[in-house]
Each structure stands twice: as structure tokens, then as C-alpha cells.
Amino acid sequence: MKFYFSYLVILIAFLGCKDDKHKTIIDYAYIGGEIINPSANYVVLSKEEKVIDTIKLDGRNRFLHKVKHLKEGIYTFKHGVEYQMILLEPRDSVLFRLNTLDFDESLVFSGRGDKKNNYLINEFLENEREEKYVIKLCQLNPNAYQTHIDSLKDRKVKLYERFIDKHEPSELFKKIAQANIDYSHYSNKEVYPFIHYGRDKASILKSLPDDFYDYRKHINYNDEFLSSYHNYNTFLRHSLSNLSLKVHDAHNTGKPFNRNSLCYNLDKLKLVDSLVTNTAIKDDLLYHFTMNYLSRSKNEKNNNIILKSYLSKTNSTKGKEKMTGYTYAINSLKEGSEIPDIELIDLNNEVVKLSSLTPSTTVVTFWSNVYYKHFKESHFKLKKLRLKYPEVTFISINIDGLGVNKSKKILEKYNFESSNAYLFKNPKEATDVLAVYPLTKTIILDKNNKIENCHTNIFSVYFEKQLLGLLNK
Structure with a gap:
């Protein structure tokens, strides 16, 4: 693997030098890499939601591609339904290696342009970890909360400044990296009223320091440059939800939020x-x-x-x-209606109807090979629930159309239950009919095949209460 990547770097460097002799304007970059445990035989490269190229993997699940007429900026590479961002500038030759079973965490860049992209992916992962910490901080009073999140931002700024001093990246990188820091910080402020335990959200807003949202004066809610950036879009969702609180409170006086x-x-x-x-x-x-x-x-x-x-x-x-x-x-799918007659395939390759699998109270869950973390966590949860409620049938359905053999191997790897594991025969039609969104969606059916709840979630603190309520009827 190391030899292969070294060879690619040398090859790209050679090709780059060769082109440099004949061009005064460099308008290309190379992107390549290896996908471990691929869920498809290609990678899709896009920019601003427009597909640039569909790149096939070779027999070793590797690829190398030259992006011609490069428009510098953030590109999206997608494999299956997972995707991640990559910053491409002229003369870059960025290679990556990732494992689909741990998509973001396994992603490592090498080659020319690797440092800026490793910085950005590490920052993305750090923000994911920070979100859990911020939830705990939100229970503090406003002044203490502001002090803590200011310190989180200061730490990021110091790391950013050290990176700038050491690597002297482009102005484009600096603009993106600074925006990521700023909008992550702004998002932390916008979520505070929602996550804080107090139910009277209007009072929480009034308790905030006068300058808590001063940055809003300088926010562009129509920033086309940042429109494809995760931190900016997350901020917009949080901010508009927060701004709506004040609007809503004006005609919702006296009612709990x-x-x-x-x-x-x-x-x-x-x-x-x-x-x-x-x-x-x-x-x-x-x-x-x-x-x-x-x-x-x-x-x-x-x-x-x-x-x-x-x-x-x-x-x-x-x-x-x-x-x-x-x-x-x-x-x-309203309460009391019958579950649609969706066709499933069991792990013996037999076609069965969903409605035929409900002789008792039944819980229907869904999983995807692409969202591997959810797959593992949901099946570990189902394992516990089956032991706790033996009178309930717990069904797990794969929505990908993986095929029986691959689904069976994935379940066997972790020793997960296979007797109540199924695949959709027609995934697109079935996910539409059962409105499978989000993937955590769980449906509870009573013993008469009627829908008891089509909007629950096995991870919800209320799930077992809902289940017990049905069992005790």
C-alpha cells in the first residue's frame, strides 16, 4: 500500500512537471486513492452540487484522475451515500485512503495538497466531538457558557495560526478555515436556548448578555461562496430556528414552547x-x-x-x-392503519410479505451498510431489547439492496441476529412507501398488524414506555 501511494506521488509529480513546460497557466489537479470495503465500483466528484466526473475503481479498488479546467475550491467526493469535502487548487495531487466501515475517521490524505485537507478533515472530526461537549455546557448559565465556548474558539484559532505560520497556505484556504472556526462558534451560541434545560425559551433568550448575538449584524444569510460548507449550513439552520423563537413568542404568549x-x-x-x-x-x-x-x-x-x-x-x-x-x-401510515404489503427477502433468499411477519407486537427497524456506525449501534440495541422483551418480534431491514450474501456476512461478523433480518425486494419503492427518513425511524405494530407508532426511535428515552403501553393494553 505504501509503495503504491509513493509510486502515485512520483508519477503525479512527473506528469505535473511535464505539463509545466508546456503551459503557463496551470488549471488542473490530480485526485486518486483507494477505497477499502467499497459499496460501489466508482467515486463521484462534484462541485457546487454539479457532477464533474464519475470515476471507476480498478480491480484493486483504486483510482487516479486528472481534473482538467480546474475551478479552485471545495469539491465533494461521494462513494455510495457517504460523502466528504476536499479542497483542490491548481497543481494539487491529492491522494486519499478510506475505509467505508469508518468513513470519516479513516480518511487520510497524502500527496501535494495533503496538509490543508488533513487539517480540514481533522477540524471536521473535532467539531463532531465538540458537539457532544457543548450539549453538556448548555446547562450552564449564559455567562459561564460564553466563557467556555470562547475558550474552545481560542484553542482553534491558535492551532490555525500555527498552521498558517508553518505551511503558508493560500488565501483561499485561509478564508475557508477561518469561516469554519467562526461559524462553528456562532452555531454554539445559536443552539444554547434550545439545549438549555429551561422550558421557557423566551425567558432564556431575555436572560442572555446584551452582546451575545452581536455577530449577527455582520452575517450574510445568502453567502454563495459558503453555501456548500457544512459549518455555514449548520449555522443557518440553528440561527433561523433561534430567530424564529422571537417571532413565535410574539403570538404564543403564555403557552409552553x-x-x-x-x-x-x-x-x-x-x-x-x-x-x-x-x-x-x-x-x-x-x-x-x-x-x-x-x-x-x-x-x-x-x-x-x-x-x-x-x-x-x-x-x-x-x-x-x-x-x-x-x-x-x-x-x-397513521395510527390504526395496516402496514403496507411490502415485499422482503429473508436470508434464505425467500420472498415474504412484511404483513405476514407480525403474529405478535412487532418493532420494525432499518439499517444501511453505508451508515455503519448506526448499523452497529442499532443492532447492539436490538440485542438488548430482544432479551428484555422476548414476547416482541424485532425486525431489522436493510435498505441498500446489498444482496443476501453480503448482508449475511455483515451480520455474522458481529454475531447479530439473522432470523429476523430482511432486505427490501425493491428498496427505492419500499423506502418511499414506508417513508424511511431518518434512518433511525422505527415502526411499532400491534398483534393485529396495525400501526401503533410510525414515528418512534429505539434510541429514544420514550421508546420502551411506548412499547410497554402497547403490551399492557
Whole structure:
């Protein structure tokens, strides 16, 4: 492996030097690498949501590709449904090696352009770890909380400055890295009222220091340059949710705040429509907030109201089509209705109907080989639940269309239950009909094959209470 990567680096350097003699303008970069445990035989390279190239893996799951007419900036490489960002500038020759079973954590860059990309991926992983820590900090009073998150930012700034001094990267890198630090910090401030344990969110907002949100004066909610950046988009979602609190409180006086209420979510859509003018950013936010509401709602009338609001504001034809279909599916899965007759394949390669698998109270969960962390955690959880509730049938369904043999090998590797493991015969149709979003979605069925709850989650603190309520009926 080391020899292969060294050979690639030398080869790319040679090709780069050769081209330099004939060109005064360098407008290309190389990208290559190896995918361990691939879930497809290709990698898709995109920029600003437009596919640049689909690159096939060779017989050893490796590839090398020259990006011609390079437009410097952040590119997305996607494998299966997992994706990650890479910064490409002229003359770069970036190689990476990753394992799909641990996608982000396994990703390592080498070659020319590796240092800036390793910096960015390490920062991404650090932000993921920081999110859990910030949840705990949010229980502090506002002044103590601000002191702690300011220190988190100061640490990042020092690491950034050391990197700049040592490697002297481009202005483009500095702009991106600084924006990541800033917007991560701003997000930490925006989430505070929501995660703080107090139920009166309006009072929490009023208790904040006067300068707590001063940075908002300088925020561009329509920044096209940052529109494909994770930290910026996360900030926008948190900030608009927070700004909607004040709007909502103005006509919700005296009532306890409910983030899942129709009124509050309609306020969010209205605020996005009025504050965001960039079409791509607006459509993304409208889609996110609407889908987030629908995935938790059991009220058909309210679902149709929020869908109507979404359709009147978005410009995305694809989004309209998806959201309309999702709303129809959600409304069809209401409590007391029968589960659709979806066809499954068991690990003996036999076709069975989902409705035939419910002789007792049944819990239906879903998993994907691509989201490996969720796969492992959900199956470990199911293992415990099966021991605790032997009278309940726990079913796990793979949504990928992996095939029986691969699914069987994955389950056997961790000694997970296979007798109640299935695959969708037609994954696309089945995930649409059962509205499988998010992947943590769990459906509880009673012994008569009727839906008891199609919006639960085995990781929820309320899940076992819901299950016991049905068993004790």
C-alpha cells in the first residue's frame, strides 16, 4: 500500500512537471486513492452540487484522475451515500485512503495538497466531538457558557495560526478555515436556548448578555461562496430556528414552547422566505425544516398545511416532488392503519410479505451498510431489547439492496441476529412507501398488524414506555 501511494506521488509529480513546460497557466489537479470495503465500483466528484466526473475503481479498488479546467475550491467526493469535502487548487495531487466501515475517521490524505485537507478533515472530526461537549455546557448559565465556548474558539484559532505560520497556505484556504472556526462558534451560541434545560425559551433568550448575538449584524444569510460548507449550513439552520423563537413568542404568549408545533414551524418557513434570497440556500433550508417537521408529525391536517406552505415558497421542482410523496406516505401510515404489503427477502433468499411477519407486537427497524456506525449501534440495541422483551418480534431491514450474501456476512461478523433480518425486494419503492427518513425511524405494530407508532426511535428515552403501553393494553 505504501509503495503504491509513493509510486502515485512520483508519477503525479512527473506528469505535473511535464505539463509545466508546456503551459503557463496551470488549471488542473490530480485526485486518486483507494477505497477499502467499497459499496460501489466508482467515486463521484462534484462541485457546487454539479457532477464533474464519475470515476471507476480498478480491480484493486483504486483510482487516479486528472481534473482538467480546474475551478479552485471545495469539491465533494461521494462513494455510495457517504460523502466528504476536499479542497483542490491548481497543481494539487491529492491522494486519499478510506475505509467505508469508518468513513470519516479513516480518511487520510497524502500527496501535494495533503496538509490543508488533513487539517480540514481533522477540524471536521473535532467539531463532531465538540458537539457532544457543548450539549453538556448548555446547562450552564449564559455567562459561564460564553466563557467556555470562547475558550474552545481560542484553542482553534491558535492551532490555525500555527498552521498558517508553518505551511503558508493560500488565501483561499485561509478564508475557508477561518469561516469554519467562526461559524462553528456562532452555531454554539445559536443552539444554547434550545439545549438549555429551561422550558421557557423566551425567558432564556431575555436572560442572555446584551452582546451575545452581536455577530449577527455582520452575517450574510445568502453567502454563495459558503453555501456548500457544512459549518455555514449548520449555522443557518440553528440561527433561523433561534430567530424564529422571537417571532413565535410574539403570538404564543403564555403557552409552553413546543419546537414540534405547527405554528412555530410555519414561522420558520416564513422567516426563511423573507430573510434568504439566494435560491439554492433558501430551497435547502425550506426542505430541511419541512422534512424535519413531517418526520415527527402524526397529524394529517397539519402535515398538509406545512406542505402547502413549503410548496408556495420553494423553487425546487425535485424538492416539491419528493416532499409531496413523503407527505402522502406519512399520512398513509397513521395510527390504526395496516402496514403496507411490502415485499422482503429473508436470508434464505425467500420472498415474504412484511404483513405476514407480525403474529405478535412487532418493532420494525432499518439499517444501511453505508451508515455503519448506526448499523452497529442499532443492532447492539436490538440485542438488548430482544432479551428484555422476548414476547416482541424485532425486525431489522436493510435498505441498500446489498444482496443476501453480503448482508449475511455483515451480520455474522458481529454475531447479530439473522432470523429476523430482511432486505427490501425493491428498496427505492419500499423506502418511499414506508417513508424511511431518518434512518433511525422505527415502526411499532400491534398483534393485529396495525400501526401503533410510525414515528418512534429505539434510541429514544420514550421508546420502551411506548412499547410497554402497547403490551399492557
